[in-house]
Amino acid sequence: MESKGSSCKGTWSLLLLLVSNMLLCKNVASVPVCLNGAVSCEKYIKDLFDHAVMQSHYYHVLSTEMFKEFDRRYTQGRELFTNTFNGCHTSSLPTPEDKEQAQQTHSEDLLNLIHSILLSWNDPLYHLVSEVRGLQEAPDAILSRAIEIEDQNRRLIEGMEKITSQVHPGAKENHIYSVWSGLPSLQMADEEARLSAFYNLLRCLRRDSHKIDNFLKLLKCRIAYNNNC
């Protein structure tokens, strides 16, 4: 199952690369979303993206603050934690890793990727809220933000689906997401291991929120502002 999925993913990403290489273009030609340059359509698209960008920005701010609060309170930036990269469960998603790659990715794909990432975080965020309460002297700042992020994640998913329906009306629904299996690590008895698991999870969240924010801004400028933000 997993291998099949991974093989599907692998072929898909290969295809993506081939297409991008074949085209030999750095930038994906901006396809006009609105037909005949309808003003109301463009305005609506702009509003959608502006709203989405605002949401993603807030999403990233929340995750950053939560990570910083946790680090300040529990790990204090120790190298034990900072130099440990356990990897994120969303790493398997073929997201572009630099600007060139991002620019070569189609908007539809990019939108789907964003959607997938958000879907992947549904489960972890749900468990994060419940597990943070079990932390020793859990501060309200972390807990409140965890709850807020969970809501924000849901809102972003809705936003993305709206944008997708607007930008790519005929696209089939995206159901790809990464499964998170880190729950046992959050419930470990060993305090340090547990803290490390939390630390890692929050760091991954921060990274993914930054990724989502960046992609959306890129798409906004590409689609709504025609590469001229």
Added chain:
Amino acid sequence: MDLWQLLLTLALAGSSDAFSGSEAISPTLDSASQSLQSLNASLGTNSSGKPEFTKCRSPELETFSCHWTDKIQHGLESPGSIQLFYIRSLGANLKQLTSEIQTARKNTQDWTEEWKECPDYVSAGENSCYFNSSYTSIWVPYCIKLTNNGGTVEQKCFSVEEIVQPDPPISLNWTLLNISLTGIHADIQVRWEPPSSADVQKGWIVLEYELQYKQVNETQWKMMDPVMSTSVPVYSLRLDKEYEVRVRSRQRNSEKYGVFSEVLYVTLPQMSSFVCEEDLEFPWFLTTIFGIFGLTAILFVVIFSKQQRIKMLILPPVPVPKIKGIDPDLLKEGKLEEVNTILAIHDHYKPEFYNDDSWVEFIELDIDDLDEKTEGSDTDRLLNSDRQKSLNLLGAKDDDSGRTSCYEPDLLETDFNTSDIDDGTSEVAQPQRLKGEADLLCLDQKNQNKPSYPHASSVTHRPSVIRVEEDKPQPLLTGETESAPQVVPTQINNPSSLANIDFYAQVSDITPAGSVVLSPGQRNKAGTAQSSVHAEEVSLCQANFIADNAYFCESDAKKCIPSAPHTEVKSLTEPRFNQEDIYITTESLTTTAGRSGTVKHTPSSELPVPDYTSIHIVQSPQGLLLNATALPLSDKEFLSSCGYVSTDQLNKIMP
């Protein structure tokens, strides 16, 4: 022991498979770094410093560079042998590709096989390593390590999106927005361009900016809130100052700012040559001017407000009735000397009359001298009557010198019309005759005696009561005129001289017409009710007497009274005259033409009539209000004598 641990860890680190996962590497690396640090510490006893990373920075989220310090202990290590190695976890793409190759891959962060050396030691400067865009992957964890002759000095792990510090903005410029009306402050708009390296247009990186400004001579920068746009207004800059402006930028979601831009010097145009003083200085000039204005305004207000009061003080609003020539206060105070002087000024009155000695002097005057006297007598002027007639009348009838009684009934028979003292009409003729006789009679008696007449000072508050201590009945009429009570001693030796003799008559009231109402004096004990007649006669006589400065008894005065319509009065006249204590009061004397109505008839003689009434009020210049009930108790005393009360008696009487 430490060295063996170090060697062991290094061997393990080197031999460990890069794909084994971060769990294996990280603790290995970590322990290796700790061991290295401890080794360095033990080995380098003098090494206070070691190369360490100062910062790793990505300006545009596309490349990054790392810098380190080169603090190598000289002599201990060979310089320039520092190397940087990096390792990065595999991206998803590569991971998938290599998944086929290495099945023993954990679904975690995968590292590259080995540490790779820095691709570019030069581009970023000395002691730096520059990773261009091909070597840079965003959202991918990196670890770098610094080695010195193979020995790891420091290791650091990070993700590129975490180390974003944009370049400073470029092309700063400012434009003038507006200048305040006072010409002191101005607003400017500062604009800049985002750093060229940052791809803001495509939205790959979103920046926010922070502007700082200060005056040239200041040390503290003023910060403004971060803004997303590339232009911002700066308000309220002083026109005469020069300012410095700088801007820095940061990735929107990050904390760290980039370096500051170049300083922009803002020199605002001088609008006017007038240099405003410092705000801290006290505006003395304006303060003095406004103070002067305020004080003058207050002064004017005070003056004008006080003016009314001053006016009121000087000029009382209520006009005070004033006797011509005499201050009413003097009369109230009772200063005789002053009154004398005033009277002397006005009516040629002889102040001597007010002296006791003057009485004596006056009495001793020869009748023959009466004519001379009467010419300039005050009574003459008072009565303003036909003195001559009266005098003649008086003188003609004065055959009674030596009579015991001052009162001649014959005189009373005559019908005299009371005349105004001032007018001196012909009506006075007849009563004047009577008055003259009576006066003469009394004068004779007077001459025999030297009565001490009371001082006329009592005139002020009381009628000009001049009493003689003598028992001789001597009618005393005190004529009180407008200006002052005229004390006219009557000295009549013969009727002819009556006219020249001053007499006293008590003025009870002064009518509005100007006539003097003389008090009729006390009734005859017999009860004759001819007081009115007496009054009339007396008034008439009084006129003469007054004109003649005659001093006459009531009886004589009664003679002057014409036949009054009241028979009672007539009947009373004789007995009254016969009595000593008959005094003609002003009440019984009237000098007005329409006298009948104005005559104040005294009641029956049984009731002692106060002969002398106190001056109640000195009203208008034309009148004196007399208090009719002034002397109720002193009647007996009055009755004791002929009608004259001595000064002593008077003093007893008067409170």
